[in-house]
Amino acid sequence: MYSTKVIEHFKNSKNYGKIENADGIGKVGNKKCGDVMWIYIKIENGLIADAKFETFGCVAAIATSSMAIDMIKGKPIEEALAITNKAVAEALDGLPPEKMHCSILAEEGIKSAIEDYMSKKKNN
Amino acid sequence: MYSTKVIEHFKNSKNYGKIENADGIGKVGNKKCGDVMWIYIKIENGLIADAKFETFGCVAAIATSSMAIDMIKGKPIEEALAITNKAVAEALDGLPPEKMHCSILAEEGIKSAIEDYMSKKKNN
């Protein structure tokens, strides 16, 4: 059902955990539906210097979280913002149709973390 | 489905055929239903001196015909008249329920042959 890449990211992900004093946190998803993703980012010089995830969810939710982190780490904010759910899914060699919503969650998670960073910056 | 006795009578019956100048012929059954039995009898001194059958029908129809002939041959008319369909079926070690009508045909065949003989005698 899942690609080997999905399983790899699910089983061996190293990107998870909290970032203390993160510059932005994106919290997306819904406990009730079984998928919750928190994306932590640390920004330095307009780059995403560090990023981590915490995810409650299925294999696809965890794998897309992990892949999303890989895709944004070290990248300029603009590039991170441009990442689509399709790109995440493709990077994982695809997802089963009923799991595509997980990749949407990942896209939203990134965006939401960056927004959080932006709004904090504005308010400072 | 059939007792060995039924199969024996069906396969090895020797009682079949016409009796030329029979004293009585009983014709019972119905082509449409698939069972027709003709019983021929020859009477001597109130005894059934000879009897034969011709039957169009299933295994049970042929076996009950054959058994019926066995049961009346050499017997006084009264005894033959007293033979019930159950007696015929029992003599064959039983019949499947849906085949009991064949034994009724056999009983009727005997009775009808004797009646034929009686009415011919009266008219002579």
Added chain:
Amino acid sequence: MDLKNYFDYNATTPVDTRVIEAMQPFFFENFHNPSSFYSKAGEALHAIDIAREQAAKLLNAQPEEIFFTSGGTESDNLAIQGVASMYKEKGNHIITSAIEHPAVLKTCQFLAKKKGFEVTYLPVDEKGYVSTKELKESIKDTTILVTIMHANNEIGTLQPLKELVEIAHSRGVYFHTDAVQSTGKIPVDVKNLGVDMLSFSSHKIYGPKGMGVLYLKKGVKIDPLLFGGGHEHGLRAGTENVTGIVGIGKAAEIALAEMADEEKKLRPLRDRLKKGILETIPDVLVNGDPENGLYNTLNVSIRHIEGESILAMLDADGFALSSGSACSSKSLDPSHVLLAIGLKHEDAHGSLRISLGKYNSEDAVNNLLETLPTVVQRLRSMSPFWTNK
């Protein structure tokens, strides 16, 4: 009984040893529920996919158009009851033929008796053909389904399905066909025939019993008959009979590959039987239309004697056949098919169906041709209607 003397392939077939072999791993090693999550269950799922492709290929259908059922009877019921339930508001009229298998006839009768449907039973001519003209005239605005079989199981007559389908479709009416007897024996191409639904059964094509297929053309919607866990895209619930599915798939694959050779072997044997019987036994009627019907089927009425008796005599000699006689069918009436083609009751009672298959040989045909006249002669010598003694 020696398998080579089995002449009742239209009743059922032994499972091909290659099919048995293909099924074996799914009893124990690969027993998993295909709906389960773990990877081993994926193997069962994969096996089902393969079988679905094999079945689709046999019919020139798409895999998504193949739905596995528990047999020909369920497929027929699913198609007919499924349309009836789905489109009852649209119309309550169903057209079928007088010579359908009970799986179709009794389903229609139930709908008529209990569910407010009106059913037209198209008559057939003396060879068993439905008339296209009569179909045309029978379709009404309330007609929602025409269900007419492809090959008849008793006499082997093949209906002009393509024409019949065109008539139904020209009036916007769905067409289902019971192709239980034709599938696996002759090419059955759903695209070419144009049918919306088609049933076939595993145990008639050397597959396991208890398995069938309903072909449902993409876009055709019917109500399910069995509700539950959403298997078979929600059309047929129930944990998949993986072993059986693998079996019917393999049987379909083999049938497709070998049916042409089967015809080459069996048609001459069947023709030889027909010629031999007509030459050695007087007063025999040939039922149906053997030349144009199923090449493996011969139905004859041996007049003046009754079918069950013939079967019993032949059974004692090791031959397995069937008859349209009332006695052998355990009902009160002889075959409705033989009556529908105009046979007298007594000739229907005296009918014999010889249906050939994979394990018959010329040898066996010769044996049967030798035995049958003796059996007939003995039974006729007992019959009041046989005057040629």
Added chain:
Amino acid sequence: MDLKNYFDYNATTPVDTRVIEAMQPFFFENFHNPSSFYSKAGEALHAIDIAREQAAKLLNAQPEEIFFTSGGTESDNLAIQGVASMYKEKGNHIITSAIEHPAVLKTCQFLAKKKGFEVTYLPVDEKGYVSTKELKESIKDTTILVTIMHANNEIGTLQPLKELVEIAHSRGVYFHTDAVQSTGKIPVDVKNLGVDMLSFSSHKIYGPKGMGVLYLKKGVKIDPLLFGGGHEHGLRAGTENVTGIVGIGKAAEIALAEMADEEKKLRPLRDRLKKGILETIPDVLVNGDPENGLYNTLNVSIRHIEGESILAMLDADGFALSSGSACSSKSLDPSHVLLAIGLKHEDAHGSLRISLGKYNSEDAVNNLLETLPTVVQRLRSMSPFWTNK
């Protein structure tokens, strides 16, 4: 995957090798259609008789009360739709429970949606029990059927069937029970329970897939679901799946003989699992009522993580289990059973069902108890809701 690490016996079971052996002759040597006339067909008929007796014995029923179907789903559908179709004029109200298998729930939903029936879904308490009081209050003059399962497939809770049946009968209402999960595991005595109809399935008792039984108490009349050649006394048409029937019969015989020993072996293993999990993993909920429910079933919610992920981690380590999470069931909602007993959605998502059977061992249980905490720890370390890191 090593069979001993298969912990999903409530989903399906491998076929017992003795059952496979018993079935083999009916693929090829004894392939004949049991409805046929010749003597070889009598052997198939006889094999069916024996299987019917074996199935009857398992339920303490009479052989004439046993009807073979294609599985638990068909049995459930036949019972429910059969009563609905037969007694619609008498009443259109059906009572069931909120925790039934989809084979019952979806059938009831279809009747409600399409056939004018009204369905009451009785709630259950936090252990999964239907209340006898609520059943009593739900019965109306229009009630024609109560259908409540014996053992629940997810949490193993056993309903107080006898009392429930008495309530239904005191109001003249038929009672059907889905005993797919209890049959073969614990004594199921139809006389004692008093039910009018009972369903069970072959592939849950080490028999072949695609076979089931409907027990129908003598005198109870229902409409058939499949019409055709009058098989199974006219209640279930279709050429008999002789191989499957022989299989379910043998499986029933073995289950009856060995179920007490199974319980002796499996209950301690299940209890050990429960104790071990509670000792090694914090924040775990035990669902259902393990002490009084099925001895082979353990359902737990491992809070703060999601079930499919647990299954996937365990699968990688060679363990097969199931979960009530939405993800593993391919629907959008988590298990309706777990929600019905009052679990929060997120705890239902984190549920794990461990169901034991014949081929589990203490060894495997120890392995699982060793692996599970590691898996849980890793997933929790990824979870935003786990704060004890």
